[in-house]
Amino acid sequence: MNRANTMPDAAAPVAARPPREHFWDTLRAVLMLLxxxxxxxLSYMAGRQWIVKSGEGVTGFIELARFISLFRMPAFFLIAGYFAAMLLARRAPGTWLEGRFRRLAIPLVTSIVVLVPVMNWFCEISNLPYSQAVASWIDNSSKSGGYWVRHLWFIIVLLYFCCAIAALALWKRDFAQARLPGWADRLVGRHMVIALLMLATVVGLWEALAVEAFYIWGLNTNLIQEILRVDQAIIYAPWFAMGCFLQRSREGVARVMRYSHAVVVLAALAVVLAIITKEMVHPALFRFIETFAALMMTQLLISLAAHLFDRPIPAVQRFTAASFVIYLFHLPLICGLVFAGQYVKLPPLVKALGVMGLTLAISYGAWLLIERSKVLALLFDGGMRPAPVAPAR
Structure with a gap:
């Protein structure tokens, strides 16, 4: 990155800063709510069984799960990188990192202790008779690292990335003023589709080869993979980095926010190809293919969010504020509701839609209670949040 003197000063008055780009927060929340x-x-896949047993399935849910998984976490980590670079331009690395640990690590520990054991119990009792479920729950709780991490893995990986970029900002003193080199900025801004294809190729090769090496070298152990989630860090590090670089690219940000017919076509082709070939090609080749789908879908989602949500909408802001707590609670609730659904005589699709609606409503209700208690807010949401910082255009 090059130095530039046009970055807003950290001590500049709020009025001098660009208006807040609300759509970044909204899109991040939508990705979590997805x-x-x-x-x-996953719980109602036809002919398949997941961690919780529904005993029935809905046609098309396998494809729905595959579609969402293509872009949800790649886009999330890209946005996380964007916010990290934005905030480190205005806050001291140590102060920012301390806030990240308070915001993420405390809810991580709380959820592992309070929520995950309940979720695991619902999974066991949905699959096994009571006595066997108890034995399996105790055995897995004492041996399996993944049994404790579950859906919280992304917090662990995100903390890795936060530590890495904070260390970079501490080491590179001009990090706050650093910008993308002019030639790269122009390439992204003026030839976005070409830039996306180039990035997808590079990142796709990385994910295909690096993850394959992870398994070849036998690193998929209980500690390295199940607890530390190093494989997930390998997969999503490029996405976090892309978000950081994007935030330091003036033309790139402006261009990524604009809708592109070409990207829509490429996204559709890549998504269909990825869904069709999921179980037909080698995993390394599939990771290469899905990278194209993920990157094209991410740009499309950013452009749509910039068009639809780049203004304060009270109802949207409420769900945006609640999204992290909703995410923490949603999977334990889903597992419990899917288990209970075994005893309800309704069509599977109706059950699935009911589980979605109830999960959203109950987890949002949990957030309403949590935000009213300083102790609960600290435990499940990292406490009070800092004042909003407007993204630099």
Missing amino acids: GIPYHVA
């Missing part, structure tokens, strides 16, 4: 239909779809 965990609800994604995990419900």
Whole structure:
């Protein structure tokens, strides 16, 4: 990155800063909330069984789950990188990192202790008779790292990335003023489709080869993979980095926010190809293919969000504020509701839609209670949030 003197000063008055781009927060929240239909779809896959047993399936839910999984976490980590670079341009690395640990690590520990054991119990009792479920729950709780991490893995990986970029900002003193080199900025801004294809190729090769090496070298152990989630860090590090670089690209940000017919066509082709070939090609080749789908879908989602949500909408802001707590609670709720659904005589699709609606409503209700208690807010949401910082254009 090059130095530039046009970055807003950290001490500049709020009035001098660009207006807040609300759509970034909204899109990040939407990606987290998509965990609800994604995990419900996994629970009701036709002819398949997931961690919780529904005993029935809905045609098309396999494809729905595959579609959501293509872009949800890649886009999330890209946005996380964008916010990290934005905030580190205005806050001291140590102060920012301390806030990240308070915001993420405390809810991580709380959820592992309070929510995950309940979720695991619903999974066991949905699959096994009571006595066997108890034995399996105790055995897995004492041996399996993944049994404790579950849907919270992204917090662990995000903390890795936060530590890495904070260390970079501490080491590189001009990080706050650093910008993308002019030639790269122009390439992204003026030839976005070409830039996306180039990035997809590079990142796709990385994910295909690096993850394959992870398994070849036997690193998929209980500690390295199930607890530390190093494989997930390998997969999503490029996405976090892309978000950081995007935030430091003036022309790139402006261009990514604009809708592109070419990207829509490429996204549709890549998504269909990825869904069709999921179980037909080698995993390394599939990771290469899905990278194209993920990157094209991410740009499309950013452009749509910039068009629809780049203004304060009270109802949307409420769900945006609640999205993290909703995510923490959603999977335990889904597992419990899917288990209970075994005893309800309704069509599977009706059950699945009911589980989605109830999960959203109950988890949102949990947030309403949590935000009213300083102790609960600290435990499940990292406490009070800092004042909003407007993204730099």
